[in-house]
Amino acid sequence: MPRLFTTTDPRPIRHRSTLSRRTFLTGLAAVPVIATVGCSPRTTAGAAPDTLRPLPIPPLAPSxxxxxxxxxFTLTAASGTTEMIPGKRTPTWGFNGSILGPTIRARRGEKVGFTITNRLPEPTTVHWHGMHVPARHDGGPHQTIAPGGTWKPEWTVNQPGATLWYHPHPHGSTEKHAYxxxxxxxxxxxxxTTTAALPHDYGVDDIPxxxxxxxFTASGALDESSPSDIGLLGDTIITNGIAGTYFDVAGPRVRLRILNGSGGRMYNFGLADGSAFSMIASDGGLLPRPVSLTRLALSPGERAEIVVSVGQSPVRLRAFPFDDPQGIGNDDAAQFGLDDSFDILELRPAxxxxxxxxxxxxxxxxxxxNPATAAVRRRFDLQWYMINRQRMDMNRIDHTSRVDTTELWTxxxxxxxxxxxxxxxxxxxxVDVDGRRPPAHLSGWKDTVYVPPGSTIRLILRFSDYTDPTFPYMYHCHLMLHEDQGMMGQFLVLAPGQRPAPMTMPMSGPDAMPGMDHGSGSGH
Structure with missing residues (x-):
């Protein structure tokens, strides 16, 4: 199947009408939900309880x-069909099943290995999003698995307990494969993360x-036509692979590990009755202390763990319209989907x-x-599907980083x-958002961060343990259309005195990588 989006896509890049920064919500606690131009507000609120189906819990992957x-572990990517909406069989892709994949679980300090086979009709990859992993096993666009091929990465898990995820990362096709x-x-x-003081019984009080x-089309197939400027946006919410779900909560509390797995849509999560919940973890693991929230905004690729109290009545997790303290006009709210509202999951007391x-x-x-200890400072400007005025080039290294060196990225x-x-x-x-300290729920470790229009965010980071003069890591916008269109760069992590290696890798197979220009690139 041909790729729809590539870095050489001949279609002109379309920007919407220019909007001032005040047209969008500012700050990381207010992420806009975007909809295709001209769509009226959507809502799935108030669905009849008897139309809901039990929430599927992805099985733990056997090992x-x-x-x-x-x-x-063994994973096989293959096609199948799934009843995502009642009464319709939708052609889908999945790992070890017709859609999504099993939940992989490992403990810090364990060595893990995978045998991954591609039974799809086109090449794909498996990227370990949020994982500290050697570059050659990262699963980015350089670790392609051909149809019928197998890839066998392995590494030692060496990071705090956290909710991570895995997904395809083939350059130019990421959005479609995930969709x-x-x-x-x-x-x-x-x-x-598994202390008795936190819900941690998977599938019982600890729920992905x-x-x-x-x-969807009228026949129930996935509609992949007419992407908007931020990608394929749907009017139906799918939770763990199906629409319209409920879960029976056995105790007074439940831990929800929420992943925004959408390609471009933002979510403003909250409880329908307006009650507060406790956020306990962000992308990279536990926060210093629980943070009480009534709204939680997540952009594509971000994760959060929250603990919800359930009393005698059902509680609904919803995606709310985004509040606008600066007074967004009705026209802009409709154009950008800021008044969309979706039910995500009903929590029912047992x-x-x-x-x-x-x-x-x-x-x-x-x-x-400490930013004062940063030995390297880099700037990344996001604009027009590019970073620093360059689109992703598989043959170009954009910068090199030294292992165990603190860097400050703007x-x-x-x-x-x-x-x-x-x-x-x-x-x-x-470090800061437009010069201000981040809110408490963003005080922990992150690997993905929302960057509002016109805003500047400073990040501090270090690359440890792994060096590789040949295989690069990626940085990119995680709105999947944007990365497919070229809003991505790549970098090497090198040991002191190490230089980028000449191209010696094979030109096909799981370790294939094209020849590279090791120029200074856009990251410096």
């Missing part, structure tokens, strides 16, 4: 531990939520309820990186539409 102590269903959770455990949007201990007041100790959105920013291999800390 074996070999003689070397390596925990081994068709290729995604899954990767949970890293440690002593803090992969939230995505889809649009007849028999087990007690639970109180949430701890302290969750994790996070050592703050990321600026120069467009009048949303972007976010994701860095492979590492977790970063947010």
């Amino acid at each position: 074996t531990v070999d003689a070397t102590g390596t925990r081994r 068709r269903g290729l995604a899954g959770m990767f949970l890293v455990d440690d002593d803090q 939520l992969i939230v995505q949007d889809r649009r 007849e028999t309820r087990t007690p639970a201990p109180a949430l701890p007041t302290s969750l994790a100790t996070i050592s703050q990186l 990321v600026r959105n120069r467009d009048n539409w949303p972007h976010n920013f994701h860095v492979h291999d590492t977790q970063f800390q947010i």
Whole structure:
């Protein structure tokens, strides 16, 4: 099947009418939901309870531990059909099933290995989003798995417990592969994340939520036509692979591991009754302490863990319209979908309820990186599907970083539409947003951050353990259309005194990589 979006796509890049920064919500706590131009507000609120279906819980991926102590998993990407909407069979892609994939679970310190086979009709990859991993096993666009091919990455898990995920990353086709269903959770455990004071019984009080949007044709097929400026936007919310879901909560609280798995849509999560919930973790793991919120905005690729209290009546998790403290006009709100509203999941109290201990007041100790110690400063301007006025080139290294060196990255959105920013291999800390300290729920480790139009965000980060003079990592906007169109760069992490290697890798197969120009590029 031909790729729809590539870095050589001949179609002109379309910007919407120029909007001032005040037309969008500012700050990371207010992320706009974007809809195709001309669409009226959408809502799925008030769906009849008897039309809801039980929330599917992705099974834990089976594994074996070999003689070397390596925990081994097997994944197969293949096509199938799924009843995403009642009464319709939709052609989909999945890992070890017709849609999504099993939840991979490993403990910090374990060595993991994978045998991944591609049974799809086109090449794909498997990227470990948020994982600290050697570059050659990162699963980015350089680790392509051909149809019928197999890839066998392995590494030692060495990072705090966190909710991560895996998804395809073939350059130019990422959005379509994820839209068709290729995604899954990767949970890293440690002593803090599995403490008895936190809900941690998978599928009982510790629930993965992969939230995505889809649009369907009359026959029930996925509608991949007419992408907007931020990608394929749907009018139906899919949670763990199906629309319209509920979950029976056995105790007074439930831990929801929320992933925004959409290609371009933003979500403003909250509870329908307006009650507060506790956020306990962000992309890279636990926060220093629980943060009480009534709204939580997540852009594509971001994750958050929240704990919700459930009383005697059902509670609905919803995606709300985005509040506008600066007075967005009705026309702009409709144009950009800011008044869209979707039900995500109904939480139903069980007849028999087990007690639970109180949430701890302290969750994790996070050592703050000091910007004054940054040896390298870089700037990344996001504009027109480019970063620093360059589109992604598989044959160009945009910068090199030295291992165990602190860097300060300034990321600026120069467009009048949303972007976010994701860095492979590492977790970063947010120094400031437009010169202001980030709010408490953004005080932990992150690998993806929303960058509002006109805003500037400073990130501090380090690359540790792994060096590779040949295989690069990526940084990019995680609105998948944008990265497919070229809003992405690549960098090498080198040891002191190490230089980029000449091209010696094979030109086909899982380790294939084209020849590279090791120029200074856009990252410096």
